[in-house]
Each structure stands twice: as C-alpha cells, then as structure tokens.
Amino acid sequence: MGKLVNLTFAACVLAVTGGFAQAQQDPNPRNGEVPKGWHLKDKATEGFHGISLDKAYDFIKGKNLKSKTVVVAVIDSGIDTLHEDLKEVLWRNPKEIPGNGKDDDGNGYIDDVYGWNFIGGKDGSNVTKDTYEGARVYHKLKAKFGDKQLDSTT
Incomplete structure (x- = not known):
C-alpha cells in the first residue's frame, strides 16, 4: 500500500509541475545488480552509493591547486x-x-x-x-x- 501512495504522490507532482521522471529501484547487490565501478559513483546523480569520485575531482580541479x-x-x-x-x-x-x-x-x-x-x-x-x-x-x-x-x- 505504501508503494502505491508514493507512486500516486509522485504522479501528482509530475502532473502539477509538468515534469517527467523515470523511476527505478536502487541496484541490489544480492541480485548481482552492482554496476561496474560502483564504488566511484554518486547517489544523487548516478543512483548508487559510492565515493562520488567525479564530484570530488571536479571540486579539486575547480580549486586550481598545485599538489606537491x-x-x-x-x-x-x-x-x-x-x-x-x-x-x-x-x-x-x-x-x-x-x-x-x-x-x-x-x-x-x-x-x-x-x-x-x-x-x-x-x-x-x-x-x-x-x-x-x-x-x-x-x-x-x-x-x-x-x-x-x-x-x-x-
């Protein structure tokens, strides 16, 4: 029942805002659904808990630091x-x-x-x-x- 309510709410939000989205479950490691390089991924942008390597790299690169x-x-x-x-x-x-x-x-x-x-x-x-x-x-x-x-x- 909870999933139905969540889906109904999400559909209402999309209808009101005019936005479109694709819903999908998080990958399940127990089912062999772990993506390659999972440990480097970002939950917000790639949907899998990792270390957000690209965000970290962009952050450091943006600082224009000289590393010794x-x-x-x-x-x-x-x-x-x-x-x-x-x-x-x-x-x-x-x-x-x-x-x-x-x-x-x-x-x-x-x-x-x-x-x-x-x-x-x-x-x-x-x-x-x-x-x-x-x-x-x-x-x-x-x-x-x-x-x-x-x-x-x-």
Missing part, C-alpha cells in the same frame, strides 16, 4: 605494523609515546602510534592471515613509491 604531495588512502583491513617491508616506512605519530597507556597527543586515542585501529582492538587483534589484504596493498604502494613515507590509520 600525493595522498593515498587504503581503507581496508588492519595493517601489520611489524611487517618487514612496512615497519620502517609507516608514519608514526611523533606526539605519542608507545605503550605508556596515555593519550599523549590529546586526540582521544591512547597509544595511537600508527593511527588508530577502527576495525579491531588497539593491540592489532584483527590482523590475521585472513586480513593481510591491507599489508599486501601497502607492499604494492611501497614498491611503486620506493622510499617515500606511507601514512597509516589502521
């Missing part, structure tokens, strides 16, 4: 901060003293030496053989960017 630093965000699983290829290049919070159980930099997170583990516990408990994807991605970034510093919020 490339920032890459790896939003994935935890990072193995002791990994031999990563431990020397990961960003470390200079205002945090590791292991003292205090929030040295006053940002609300205790011992956030390598950022904060929003997935698991502060001891890195979510880093297992099943969650090494983040370390694999970082390894690829390290190979591409060589000795550059890699910032991390695990």
Whole structure:
C-alpha cells in the first residue's frame, strides 16, 4: 500500500509541475545488480552509493591547486605494523609515546602510534592471515613509491 501512495504522490507532482521522471529501484547487490565501478559513483546523480569520485575531482580541479604531495588512502583491513617491508616506512605519530597507556597527543586515542585501529582492538587483534589484504596493498604502494613515507590509520 505504501508503494502505491508514493507512486500516486509522485504522479501528482509530475502532473502539477509538468515534469517527467523515470523511476527505478536502487541496484541490489544480492541480485548481482552492482554496476561496474560502483564504488566511484554518486547517489544523487548516478543512483548508487559510492565515493562520488567525479564530484570530488571536479571540486579539486575547480580549486586550481598545485599538489606537491600525493595522498593515498587504503581503507581496508588492519595493517601489520611489524611487517618487514612496512615497519620502517609507516608514519608514526611523533606526539605519542608507545605503550605508556596515555593519550599523549590529546586526540582521544591512547597509544595511537600508527593511527588508530577502527576495525579491531588497539593491540592489532584483527590482523590475521585472513586480513593481510591491507599489508599486501601497502607492499604494492611501497614498491611503486620506493622510499617515500606511507601514512597509516589502521
């Protein structure tokens, strides 16, 4: 009944305003309806929740900024901060003293030496053989960017 009321209301609005529209449901991932590049799309303009890449690009391009630093965000699983290829290049919070159980930099997170583990516990408990994807991605970034510093919020 609710769908009928919504459709009736929409039809009245179109009749009054003279506008035309095409109604369609959001894609359903469970039915294999995920569009290619879904993660880049915009809900308002493309009908799928993503990061609105085109809007972000147009916004930055419109600012006419000159970039000297490339920032890459790896939003994935935890990072193995002791990994031999990563431990020397990961960003470390200079205002945090590791292991003292205090929030040295006053940002609300205790011992956030390598950022904060929003997935698991502060001891890195979510880093297992099943969650090494983040370390694999970082390894690829390290190979591409060589000795550059890699910032991390695990």
